[in-house]
Amino acid sequence: MMPTLFLIPTVLAPETAFSVLSPQVRDVISRTDVFFAENLRTTRRFISELKTGRKIEDLTFFELHKDTPVADTRRQIAELKQSGRDAGVISEAGCPGIADPGAVAARLAHEAGMQVAPLSGPSSILLTLMGSGFNGQSFAFSGYLPIDRNERATAIRQLEKKALSGQTQVFMETPYRNNALLEDLVNVCQPTTLLCIGSQLTAPDEFVSTQRIAQWRNSRPDLHKKPTIFALGTF
Amino acid sequence: MMPTLFLIPTVLAPETAFSVLSPQVRDVISRTDVFFAENLRTTRRFISELKTGRKIEDLTFFELHKDTPVADTRRQIAELKQSGRDAGVISEAGCPGIADPGAVAARLAHEAGMQVAPLSGPSSILLTLMGSGFNGQSFAFSGYLPIDRNERATAIRQLEKKALSGQTQVFMETPYRNNALLEDLVNVCQPTTLLCIGSQLTAPDEFVSTQRIAQWRNSRPDLHKKPTIFALGTF
Numbered sequence: 001m002m003p004t005l006f007l008i009p010t011v012l013a014p015e016t017a018f019s020v021l022s023p024q025v026r027d028v029i030s031r032t033d034v035f036f037a038e039n040l041r042t043t044r045r046f047i048s049e050l051k052t053g054r055k056i057e058d059l060t061f062f063e064l065h066k067d068t069p070v071a072d073t074r075r076q077i078a079e080l081k082q083s084g085r086d087a088g089v090i091s092e093a094g095c096p097g098i099a100d101p102g103a104v105a106a107r108l109a110h111e112a113g114m115q116v117a118p119l120s121g122p123s124s125i126l127l128t129l130m131g132s133g134f135n136g137q138s139f140a141f142s143g144y145l146p147i148d149r150n151e152r153a154t155a156i157r158q159l160e161k162k163a164l165s166g167q168t169q170v171f172m173e174t175p176y177r178n179n180a181l182l183e184d185l186v187n188v189c190q191p192t193t194l195l196c197i198g199s200q201l202t203a204p205d206e207f208v209s210t211q212r213i214a215q216w217r218n219s220r221p222d223l224h225k226k227p228t229i230f231a232l233g234t235f
Numbered sequence: 236m237m238p239t240l241f242l243i244p245t246v247l248a249p250e251t252a253f254s255v256l257s258p259q260v261r262d263v264i265s266r267t268d269v270f271f272a273e274n275l276r277t278t279r280r281f282i283s284e285l286k287t288g289r290k291i292e293d294l295t296f297f298e299l300h301k302d303t304p305v306a307d308t309r310r311q312i313a314e315l316k317q318s319g320r321d322a323g324v325i326s327e328a329g330c331p332g333i334a335d336p337g338a339v340a341a342r343l344a345h346e347a348g349m350q351v352a353p354l355s356g357p358s359s360i361l362l363t364l365m366g367s368g369f370n371g372q373s374f375a376f377s378g379y380l381p382i383d384r385n386e387r388a389t390a391i392r393q394l395e396k397k398a399l400s401g402q403t404q405v406f407m408e409t410p411y412r413n414n415a416l417l418e419d420l421v422n423v424c425q426p427t428t429l430l431c432i433g434s435q436l437t438a439p440d441e442f443v444s445t446q447r448i449a450q451w452r453n454s455r456p457d458l459h460k461k462p463t464i465f466a467l468g469t470f
Contacts, residue, residue, distance in 0.1 A: 007365045019262070020355055024254040097365040099372045107368030107470045110445040118365035118436075118443060120255055122355035129333060130242045130353035133342030136333040140375040140402070167375070201353075208353060210345040235342045 003080055005109040006032060006088040007102060009095045009121020010046050012227065013203035017049060020122050020202050026050050028119060034080060034087040036064040036073070036105050043090045064089065064101050070108075077108045093227070095123045099143055124229045125170055128198030131208030132168065134233025139168035145181065152181075156188045163232035164193070170231045178223035181230065186220070189213045189232070196231040199223055238315055240344040241267060241323040242337060244330045244356020245281055247462065248438035252284060255357050255437050261285050263354060269315060269322040271299040271308070271340050278325045299324065299336050305343075312343045328462070330358045334378055359464045360405055363433030366443030367403065369468025374403035380416065387416075391423040398467035399428070405466045413458035416465065421455070424448045424467070431466040434458055 006028050011017050030052035037043035040063060044056050062076050080087050089096040089105045096102025097118070109116050125141055140162070145155045159169040173181040178199075185195060191214035198208045199221065207221070210233075241263050246252050265287035272278035275298060279291050297311050315322050324337040331337025332353070344351050360376055375397070380390045394404040408416040413434075420430060426449035433443045434456065442456070445468075 019259040020257050022255050022257050027254070095361060095365050097368070097371050098361070102365075103368050103371050105368075106366055107445070110368050111470075116366045116368070116443050116445075117441070118362040120355070120357035120362065120437065123358075123361055126330065126333070126358055126361050127353040127355065130330050130337075131332070131341055131351045133332070133338050133340075133345050133351075136335070136338050137378040138376065141373065143372040202355065206352070208351050210342070210351075235346075 002113070002115045003084050004086045004115040004117050005105060006086065007096045007106060007116070007118040008088045008090050009119055010090055010093060012093050012122045012124055012201050016202050017046070022120055025119055025121060026052060028088065030054060032086050032088045033058070034060045034062070034085055036062050036087060036089045036102070038065050038091045038101055042092065046090065064105055066101050068101065070104060073104055074108050077105065077112050077114065081112045081114050095121055098123060098125065122202055124198060124201045124227060127201045128196060128208060128229035128231055129168065129170060131198055132196035132210050132231050132233055133235060134168040134194070134196065134210070134231060135166060136168070138166060139170060141170040143171065144173060145171055152184055153188050156185060159232055160189050160193055164234060166234065168231055168233035170229060172229050175225045175227055178226065178228050182216070182220055182223060185230065186213055186217045194233055194235060196233065197221065197223070197228060198231070199226050199228040201227070237348070237350045238319050239321045239350040239352050240340060241321065242331045242341060242351070242353040243323045243325050244354055245325055245328060247328050247357045247359055247436050251437050252281070257355055260354055260356060261287060263323065265289060267321050267323045268293070269295045269297070269320055271297050271322060271324045271337070273300050273326045273336055277327065281325065299340055301336050303336065305339060308339055309343050312340065312347050312349065316347045316349050330356055333358060333360065357437050359433060359436045359462060362436045363431060363443060363464035363466055364403065364405060366433055367431035367445050367466045367468060368470060369403040369429070369431065369445070369466060370401060371403070373401060374405060376405040378406065379408060380406055387419055388423050391420060394467055395424050395428055399469060401469065403466055403468035405464060407464050410460045410462055413461065413463045417451070417455055417458060420465065421448055421452045429468055429470060431468065432456065432458070432463060433466070434461050434463040436462070436464070
Protein backbone atom coordinates (compact mmCIF):
# COMPACT_ATOMS: atom_id res chain seq x y z
CA MET A 1 0.00 0.00 0.00
CA MET A 2 1.15 3.53 -0.76
CA PRO A 3 2.37 5.29 2.39
CA THR A 4 0.52 8.41 3.48
CA LEU A 5 1.68 11.80 4.68
CA PHE A 6 -0.93 13.08 7.11
CA LEU A 7 -1.22 16.83 7.61
CA ILE A 8 -2.24 16.97 11.25
CA PRO A 9 -3.76 20.08 12.81
CA THR A 10 -2.91 21.02 16.35
CA VAL A 11 -4.57 23.42 18.78
CA LEU A 12 -4.69 27.23 18.59
CA ALA A 13 -5.06 27.70 22.35
CA PRO A 14 -3.76 25.72 25.36
CA GLU A 15 -5.83 22.90 26.85
CA THR A 16 -8.35 22.75 24.00
CA ALA A 17 -7.20 19.50 22.36
CA PHE A 18 -9.99 17.37 23.79
CA SER A 19 -12.79 19.74 22.81
CA VAL A 20 -11.53 21.25 19.53
CA LEU A 21 -9.67 18.40 17.78
CA SER A 22 -11.54 15.57 16.07
CA PRO A 23 -11.19 11.91 17.18
CA GLN A 24 -9.52 11.27 13.81
CA VAL A 25 -6.55 13.47 14.77
CA ARG A 26 -5.90 11.45 17.91
CA ASP A 27 -6.48 8.20 16.00
CA VAL A 28 -3.98 9.05 13.25
CA ILE A 29 -1.38 10.19 15.79
CA SER A 30 -1.82 6.95 17.76
CA ARG A 31 -0.87 4.84 14.72
CA THR A 32 1.88 6.99 13.17
CA ASP A 33 5.56 6.53 14.04
CA VAL A 34 7.24 9.37 12.17
CA PHE A 35 6.51 13.06 12.52
CA PHE A 36 7.76 16.19 10.81
CA ALA A 37 7.60 18.87 13.48
CA GLU A 38 8.01 22.64 13.22
CA ASN A 39 9.14 22.59 16.87
CA LEU A 40 10.25 19.28 18.41
CA ARG A 41 9.63 20.23 22.03
CA THR A 42 6.06 21.50 21.61
CA THR A 43 5.17 18.66 19.22
CA ARG A 44 6.38 16.01 21.67
CA ARG A 45 4.42 17.71 24.43
CA PHE A 46 1.31 17.94 22.23
CA ILE A 47 1.47 14.21 21.43
CA SER A 48 2.04 13.35 25.10
CA GLU A 49 -0.97 15.42 26.15
CA LEU A 50 -3.22 13.45 23.80
CA LYS A 51 -2.54 10.34 25.94
CA THR A 52 -2.67 7.89 23.05
CA GLY A 53 -0.67 5.34 25.02
CA ARG A 54 2.29 5.64 22.64
CA LYS A 55 5.72 6.22 24.09
CA ILE A 56 7.36 9.38 22.76
CA GLU A 57 10.77 7.67 22.77
CA ASP A 58 9.48 5.09 20.26
CA LEU A 59 8.63 7.82 17.73
CA THR A 60 10.90 9.38 15.13
CA PHE A 61 10.87 13.15 14.76
CA PHE A 62 12.26 15.20 11.88
CA GLU A 63 12.58 18.94 12.22
CA LEU A 64 10.75 20.92 9.53
CA HIS A 65 10.97 24.64 10.14
CA LYS A 66 11.73 27.57 7.88
CA ASP A 67 15.49 26.98 8.04
CA THR A 68 15.39 23.22 7.38
CA PRO A 69 17.28 22.38 4.16
CA VAL A 70 14.80 21.09 1.56
CA ALA A 71 17.32 18.36 0.68
CA ASP A 72 16.99 16.90 4.21
CA THR A 73 13.20 16.70 3.99
CA ARG A 74 13.40 15.30 0.43
CA ARG A 75 15.69 12.48 1.60
CA GLN A 76 13.43 11.72 4.59
CA ILE A 77 10.33 11.58 2.37
CA ALA A 78 12.13 9.34 -0.15
CA GLU A 79 13.06 6.93 2.64
CA LEU A 80 9.50 6.87 3.96
CA LYS A 81 8.21 6.15 0.44
CA GLN A 82 10.76 3.38 0.00
CA SER A 83 10.00 1.71 3.31
CA GLY A 84 6.23 2.19 2.99
CA ARG A 85 5.91 4.11 6.25
CA ASP A 86 3.26 6.72 7.01
CA ALA A 87 4.25 10.03 8.55
CA GLY A 88 2.56 13.08 9.99
CA VAL A 89 3.27 16.80 9.75
CA ILE A 90 2.58 18.92 12.84
CA SER A 91 3.10 22.68 12.86
CA GLU A 92 3.15 25.19 15.67
CA ALA A 93 -0.54 26.17 15.69
CA GLY A 94 -3.52 25.16 13.64
CA CYS A 95 -3.32 23.56 10.20
CA PRO A 96 0.04 22.58 8.69
CA GLY A 97 0.62 23.89 5.19
CA ILE A 98 -1.35 27.09 5.74
CA ALA A 99 1.27 29.80 6.06
CA ASP A 100 3.94 27.47 7.46
CA PRO A 101 6.74 25.04 6.51
CA GLY A 102 4.39 22.02 6.38
CA ALA A 103 3.69 22.89 2.74
CA VAL A 104 7.21 21.75 1.81
CA ALA A 105 6.51 18.24 3.12
CA ALA A 106 3.23 18.05 1.18
CA ARG A 107 4.97 19.22 -1.99
CA LEU A 108 7.79 16.66 -1.65
CA ALA A 109 5.28 13.91 -0.87
CA HIS A 110 3.43 14.67 -4.12
CA GLU A 111 6.72 14.69 -6.01
CA ALA A 112 7.69 11.33 -4.47
CA GLY A 113 4.29 9.79 -5.18
CA MET A 114 3.24 9.45 -1.54
CA GLN A 115 -0.42 9.81 -0.67
CA VAL A 116 -1.28 13.11 1.06
CA ALA A 117 -4.12 13.25 3.59
CA PRO A 118 -5.03 16.56 5.24
CA LEU A 119 -7.03 16.28 8.48
CA SER A 120 -9.67 18.80 9.56
CA GLY A 121 -8.86 21.06 12.45
CA PRO A 122 -8.81 24.59 13.77
CA SER A 123 -7.66 27.40 11.47
CA SER A 124 -7.79 30.95 12.80
CA ILE A 125 -8.07 32.22 9.22
CA LEU A 126 -11.11 30.10 8.44
CA LEU A 127 -12.74 30.70 11.84
CA THR A 128 -12.43 34.47 11.41
CA LEU A 129 -13.84 34.26 7.89
CA MET A 130 -16.80 32.13 9.10
CA GLY A 131 -17.48 34.48 11.97
CA SER A 132 -17.04 37.72 10.03
CA GLY A 133 -20.34 37.60 8.16
CA PHE A 134 -18.41 38.71 5.06
CA ASN A 135 -18.53 37.20 1.58
CA GLY A 136 -17.15 33.66 1.82
CA GLN A 137 -17.59 33.01 -1.90
CA SER A 138 -14.64 35.20 -2.76
CA PHE A 139 -11.80 35.87 -0.37
CA ALA A 140 -8.03 36.21 -0.20
CA PHE A 141 -5.50 35.66 2.55
CA SER A 142 -2.37 37.80 2.31
CA GLY A 143 -0.37 36.77 5.37
CA TYR A 144 1.63 39.58 6.93
CA LEU A 145 1.50 43.20 5.76
CA PRO A 146 4.71 45.20 5.17
CA ILE A 147 6.37 46.54 8.33
CA ASP A 148 7.37 49.91 6.87
CA ARG A 149 4.70 52.44 7.88
CA ASN A 150 4.18 53.95 4.43
CA GLU A 151 4.24 50.63 2.60
CA ARG A 152 1.78 49.26 5.13
CA ALA A 153 -0.58 52.20 4.62
CA THR A 154 -0.44 51.59 0.87
CA ALA A 155 -1.11 47.87 1.40
CA ILE A 156 -4.08 48.66 3.67
CA ARG A 157 -5.57 50.98 1.04
CA GLN A 158 -5.23 48.26 -1.60
CA LEU A 159 -6.84 45.66 0.66
CA GLU A 160 -9.69 48.07 1.48
CA LYS A 161 -10.30 48.69 -2.22
CA LYS A 162 -10.43 44.96 -3.01
CA ALA A 163 -12.68 44.34 0.01
CA LEU A 164 -15.10 47.06 -1.10
CA SER A 165 -15.21 45.52 -4.57
CA GLY A 166 -16.43 42.22 -3.02
CA GLN A 167 -13.37 40.07 -2.26
CA THR A 168 -13.01 39.61 1.51
CA GLN A 169 -9.43 40.36 2.58
CA VAL A 170 -7.88 38.37 5.41
CA PHE A 171 -4.46 39.15 6.90
CA MET A 172 -2.48 38.96 10.10
CA GLU A 173 0.36 40.47 12.10
CA THR A 174 3.01 39.29 14.51
CA PRO A 175 1.05 39.30 17.83
CA TYR A 176 3.20 41.96 19.53
CA ARG A 177 2.45 44.37 16.67
CA ASN A 178 -1.33 43.78 16.61
CA ASN A 179 -2.20 47.05 18.35
CA ALA A 180 -0.01 49.03 15.93
CA LEU A 181 -1.74 47.37 12.97
CA LEU A 182 -5.19 48.14 14.41
CA GLU A 183 -4.07 51.74 14.90
CA ASP A 184 -3.02 51.91 11.25
CA LEU A 185 -6.25 50.29 10.07
CA VAL A 186 -8.49 52.77 11.90
CA ASN A 187 -6.37 55.67 10.67
CA VAL A 188 -6.08 54.62 7.03
CA CYS A 189 -9.50 53.08 6.26
CA GLN A 190 -12.72 54.95 5.62
CA PRO A 191 -15.08 55.31 8.62
CA THR A 192 -17.79 53.16 7.00
CA THR A 193 -15.47 50.27 6.05
CA LEU A 194 -16.18 47.02 7.90
CA LEU A 195 -13.33 45.40 9.84
CA CYS A 196 -13.60 41.99 11.48
CA ILE A 197 -11.21 41.10 14.30
CA GLY A 198 -10.91 37.44 15.32
CA SER A 199 -8.74 37.09 18.43
CA GLN A 200 -7.77 34.31 20.86
CA LEU A 201 -9.81 31.91 18.75
CA THR A 202 -10.95 28.70 20.51
CA ALA A 203 -9.69 30.10 23.85
CA PRO A 204 -12.09 30.98 26.68
CA ASP A 205 -11.60 34.70 25.96
CA GLU A 206 -11.99 34.40 22.16
CA PHE A 207 -13.91 37.02 20.28
CA VAL A 208 -14.94 37.60 16.68
CA SER A 209 -16.38 41.03 16.09
CA THR A 210 -17.27 42.90 12.91
CA GLN A 211 -17.75 46.64 13.17
CA ARG A 212 -17.28 49.73 11.07
CA ILE A 213 -13.94 51.54 11.34
CA ALA A 214 -15.73 54.47 13.02
CA GLN A 215 -16.88 52.12 15.81
CA TRP A 216 -13.42 50.54 16.24
CA ARG A 217 -12.01 54.07 16.57
CA ASN A 218 -14.19 54.61 19.63
CA SER A 219 -13.33 51.36 21.38
CA ARG A 220 -10.17 49.53 20.47
CA PRO A 221 -9.63 46.12 22.09
CA ASP A 222 -6.16 45.38 23.49
CA LEU A 223 -4.73 42.78 21.09
CA HIS A 224 -1.15 42.88 22.39
CA LYS A 225 0.47 39.44 22.08
CA LYS A 226 -2.94 37.84 21.41
CA PRO A 227 -3.06 35.71 18.23
CA THR A 228 -5.40 37.67 15.97
CA ILE A 229 -6.72 37.60 12.41
CA PHE A 230 -8.01 40.72 10.66
CA ALA A 231 -10.49 40.85 7.77
CA LEU A 232 -11.89 43.65 5.64
CA GLY A 233 -15.11 42.95 3.79
CA THR A 234 -18.66 43.97 2.97
CA PHE A 235 -22.09 42.84 4.12
CA MET B 236 -25.18 37.16 29.48
CA MET B 237 -25.01 38.03 25.81
CA PRO B 238 -26.52 35.27 23.66
CA THR B 239 -24.25 33.54 21.17
CA LEU B 240 -24.69 32.57 17.54
CA PHE B 241 -22.63 29.42 16.97
CA LEU B 242 -21.45 28.69 13.43
CA ILE B 243 -21.53 24.90 13.46
CA PRO B 244 -19.69 22.83 10.86
CA THR B 245 -21.23 19.64 9.56
CA VAL B 246 -19.71 16.72 7.65
CA LEU B 247 -18.47 16.71 4.04
CA ALA B 248 -19.06 12.98 3.55
CA PRO B 249 -21.66 10.56 4.99
CA GLU B 250 -20.98 8.69 8.22
CA THR B 251 -17.91 10.71 9.17
CA ALA B 252 -19.42 12.75 12.03
CA PHE B 253 -17.88 10.68 14.81
CA SER B 254 -14.36 10.74 13.37
CA VAL B 255 -14.16 14.16 11.69
CA LEU B 256 -16.17 16.49 13.96
CA SER B 257 -14.77 17.72 17.26
CA PRO B 258 -16.43 16.93 20.61
CA GLN B 259 -17.18 20.66 20.88
CA VAL B 260 -19.56 20.48 17.90
CA ARG B 261 -21.63 17.75 19.54
CA ASP B 262 -21.46 19.56 22.88
CA VAL B 263 -22.73 22.87 21.47
CA ILE B 264 -25.50 21.13 19.54
CA SER B 265 -26.58 19.27 22.69
CA ARG B 266 -27.19 22.55 24.55
CA THR B 267 -28.66 24.71 21.77
CA ASP B 268 -32.41 24.94 21.14
CA VAL B 269 -32.61 27.07 18.01
CA PHE B 270 -30.99 26.36 14.67
CA PHE B 271 -30.76 28.22 11.38
CA ALA B 272 -30.63 25.47 8.75
CA GLU B 273 -29.89 25.66 5.04
CA ASN B 274 -31.96 22.48 4.65
CA LEU B 275 -34.35 21.50 7.43
CA ARG B 276 -34.53 17.79 6.58
CA THR B 277 -30.80 17.12 6.38
CA THR B 278 -30.10 19.30 9.44
CA ARG B 279 -32.66 17.41 11.54
CA ARG B 280 -31.16 14.12 10.38
CA PHE B 281 -27.62 15.34 11.14
CA ILE B 282 -28.61 16.34 14.68
CA SER B 283 -30.41 13.02 15.20
CA GLU B 284 -27.36 11.07 14.05
CA LEU B 285 -25.20 12.77 16.66
CA LYS B 286 -27.31 11.09 19.36
CA THR B 287 -27.06 13.93 21.84
CA GLY B 288 -30.17 12.73 23.65
CA ARG B 289 -32.10 15.84 22.61
CA LYS B 290 -35.52 15.39 21.02
CA ILE B 291 -35.73 16.97 17.58
CA GLU B 292 -39.34 18.02 18.24
CA ASP B 293 -38.19 20.17 21.18
CA LEU B 294 -35.93 22.23 18.90
CA THR B 295 -36.81 25.29 16.85
CA PHE B 296 -35.60 25.46 13.25
CA PHE B 297 -35.48 28.50 11.01
CA GLU B 298 -34.80 28.10 7.31
CA LEU B 299 -31.80 30.04 6.04
CA HIS B 300 -31.12 29.36 2.38
CA LYS B 301 -30.35 31.60 -0.56
CA ASP B 302 -34.03 32.54 -1.06
CA THR B 303 -34.79 33.31 2.59
CA PRO B 304 -35.83 36.98 2.97
CA VAL B 305 -33.18 38.82 5.02
CA ALA B 306 -36.01 40.52 6.94
CA ASP B 307 -37.12 37.11 8.31
CA THR B 308 -33.65 36.25 9.58
CA ARG B 309 -33.22 39.78 11.00
CA ARG B 310 -36.44 39.44 13.00
CA GLN B 311 -35.46 35.98 14.27
CA ILE B 312 -32.01 37.24 15.37
CA ALA B 313 -33.58 40.27 17.09
CA GLU B 314 -35.92 37.98 19.03
CA LEU B 315 -33.05 35.71 20.07
CA LYS B 316 -31.07 38.73 21.25
CA GLN B 317 -34.06 40.02 23.18
CA SER B 318 -34.79 36.71 24.88
CA GLY B 319 -31.11 35.93 25.51
CA ARG B 320 -31.20 32.62 23.66
CA ASP B 321 -28.24 31.02 21.87
CA ALA B 322 -28.65 29.66 18.36
CA GLY B 323 -26.64 27.65 15.86
CA VAL B 324 -26.19 27.92 12.10
CA ILE B 325 -25.84 24.65 10.16
CA SER B 326 -25.26 24.60 6.41
CA GLU B 327 -25.40 21.79 3.88
CA ALA B 328 -21.76 20.69 4.00
CA GLY B 329 -18.71 21.89 5.87
CA CYS B 330 -18.38 25.29 7.48
CA PRO B 331 -21.29 27.74 7.52
CA GLY B 332 -20.47 31.20 6.22
CA ILE B 333 -17.92 29.97 3.69
CA ALA B 334 -19.65 30.26 0.35
CA ASP B 335 -23.14 29.79 1.77
CA PRO B 336 -26.11 31.62 3.35
CA GLY B 337 -24.79 31.23 6.91
CA ALA B 338 -22.84 34.47 6.42
CA VAL B 339 -26.13 36.40 6.55
CA ALA B 340 -26.85 35.12 10.06
CA ALA B 341 -23.34 36.06 11.24
CA ARG B 342 -23.71 39.52 9.73
CA LEU B 343 -27.11 40.12 11.37
CA ALA B 344 -25.81 38.79 14.70
CA HIS B 345 -22.97 41.35 14.61
CA GLU B 346 -25.45 44.09 13.72
CA ALA B 347 -27.73 43.05 16.60
CA GLY B 348 -24.84 42.83 19.07
CA MET B 349 -25.02 39.06 19.57
CA GLN B 350 -21.80 37.18 20.24
CA VAL B 351 -20.58 35.12 17.26
CA ALA B 352 -18.66 31.88 17.83
CA PRO B 353 -17.36 29.90 14.85
CA LEU B 354 -16.55 26.24 15.57
CA SER B 355 -13.71 24.34 13.88
CA GLY B 356 -14.63 21.68 11.35
CA PRO B 357 -14.06 20.27 7.90
CA SER B 358 -13.69 22.68 4.97
CA SER B 359 -12.93 21.19 1.57
CA ILE B 360 -11.29 24.49 0.56
CA LEU B 361 -8.88 24.46 3.49
CA LEU B 362 -8.20 20.72 3.25
CA THR B 363 -7.28 21.04 -0.42
CA LEU B 364 -5.05 24.02 0.30
CA MET B 365 -3.30 22.13 3.14
CA GLY B 366 -2.80 19.06 0.98
CA SER B 367 -1.75 20.90 -2.17
CA GLY B 368 1.78 21.77 -1.04
CA PHE B 369 1.21 25.23 -2.54
CA ASN B 370 1.90 28.58 -0.94
CA GLY B 371 -0.46 28.92 2.03
CA GLN B 372 0.84 32.37 2.93
CA SER B 373 -1.01 33.97 0.01
CA PHE B 374 -4.11 32.44 -1.51
CA ALA B 375 -7.49 33.33 -2.94
CA PHE B 376 -10.77 31.44 -3.22
CA SER B 377 -12.96 32.47 -6.16
CA GLY B 378 -15.94 30.13 -5.84
CA TYR B 379 -17.43 29.09 -9.17
CA LEU B 380 -15.93 30.00 -12.55
CA PRO B 381 -18.14 31.39 -15.36
CA ILE B 382 -20.18 28.76 -17.23
CA ASP B 383 -19.71 30.28 -20.70
CA ARG B 384 -16.82 28.43 -22.37
CA ASN B 385 -14.94 31.52 -23.55
CA GLU B 386 -15.43 33.44 -20.33
CA ARG B 387 -14.28 30.38 -18.43
CA ALA B 388 -11.12 30.07 -20.54
CA THR B 389 -10.37 33.73 -19.85
CA ALA B 390 -10.98 33.20 -16.12
CA ILE B 391 -8.67 30.15 -16.10
CA ARG B 392 -5.90 32.13 -17.81
CA GLN B 393 -6.24 34.90 -15.22
CA LEU B 394 -6.14 32.39 -12.35
CA GLU B 395 -3.09 30.69 -13.87
CA LYS B 396 -1.30 34.03 -14.15
CA LYS B 397 -2.03 34.92 -10.51
CA ALA B 398 -0.99 31.42 -9.40
CA LEU B 399 2.31 31.66 -11.26
CA SER B 400 2.95 35.03 -9.62
CA GLY B 401 2.69 33.38 -6.19
CA GLN B 402 -0.92 33.61 -5.01
CA THR B 403 -2.46 30.12 -4.81
CA GLN B 404 -5.83 30.09 -6.60
CA VAL B 405 -8.62 27.89 -5.24
CA PHE B 406 -11.95 27.41 -7.02
CA MET B 407 -14.74 24.90 -7.52
CA GLU B 408 -17.47 23.72 -9.86
CA THR B 409 -20.92 22.20 -9.58
CA PRO B 410 -20.07 18.48 -9.15
CA TYR B 411 -21.75 17.33 -12.37
CA ARG B 412 -19.57 19.77 -14.35
CA ASN B 413 -16.26 18.77 -12.70
CA ASN B 414 -15.03 16.70 -15.65
CA ALA B 415 -15.79 19.54 -18.08
CA LEU B 416 -13.83 21.97 -15.89
CA LEU B 417 -10.87 19.59 -15.69
CA GLU B 418 -11.00 19.26 -19.49
CA ASP B 419 -10.88 23.05 -19.81
CA LEU B 420 -8.06 23.34 -17.29
CA VAL B 421 -5.81 20.84 -19.09
CA ASN B 422 -6.57 22.49 -22.43
CA VAL B 423 -6.11 26.10 -21.37
CA CYS B 424 -3.20 25.93 -18.88
CA GLN B 425 0.46 25.53 -19.74
CA PRO B 426 1.88 21.98 -19.51
CA THR B 427 4.20 22.87 -16.62
CA THR B 428 1.53 24.58 -14.49
CA LEU B 429 0.72 22.75 -11.25
CA LEU B 430 -2.89 21.77 -10.58
CA CYS B 431 -4.09 20.29 -7.30
CA ILE B 432 -7.33 18.31 -7.23
CA GLY B 433 -8.93 17.59 -3.86
CA SER B 434 -11.90 15.24 -4.26
CA GLN B 435 -14.28 13.33 -1.96
CA LEU B 436 -12.50 14.89 0.99
CA THR B 437 -12.86 13.04 4.33
CA ALA B 438 -14.58 10.12 2.51
CA PRO B 439 -12.91 6.68 2.28
CA ASP B 440 -12.11 7.34 -1.41
CA GLU B 441 -10.75 10.86 -0.89
CA PHE B 442 -7.71 12.02 -2.77
CA VAL B 443 -5.59 15.14 -2.90
CA SER B 444 -3.13 15.13 -5.76
CA THR B 445 -0.87 17.84 -7.17
CA GLN B 446 0.57 17.27 -10.63
CA ARG B 447 1.61 19.28 -13.64
CA ILE B 448 -1.02 19.88 -16.33
CA ALA B 449 0.97 17.61 -18.69
CA GLN B 450 0.55 14.74 -16.22
CA TRP B 451 -3.17 15.39 -15.71
CA ARG B 452 -3.55 15.30 -19.53
CA ASN B 453 -2.28 11.73 -19.51
CA SER B 454 -4.49 10.44 -16.70
CA ARG B 455 -7.64 12.29 -15.81
CA PRO B 456 -9.58 11.05 -12.77
CA ASP B 457 -13.34 10.74 -13.10
CA LEU B 458 -14.71 13.56 -10.94
CA HIS B 459 -18.32 13.33 -12.11
CA LYS B 460 -20.70 14.23 -9.27
CA LYS B 461 -17.86 14.00 -6.75
CA PRO B 462 -17.45 17.10 -4.54
CA THR B 463 -14.11 18.51 -5.67
CA ILE B 464 -11.90 21.55 -5.11
CA PHE B 465 -9.32 22.72 -7.65
CA ALA B 466 -6.20 24.77 -6.96
CA LEU B 467 -3.51 26.29 -9.16
CA GLY B 468 -0.23 27.18 -7.51
CA THR B 469 3.53 26.92 -7.44
CA PHE B 470 6.01 24.90 -5.43
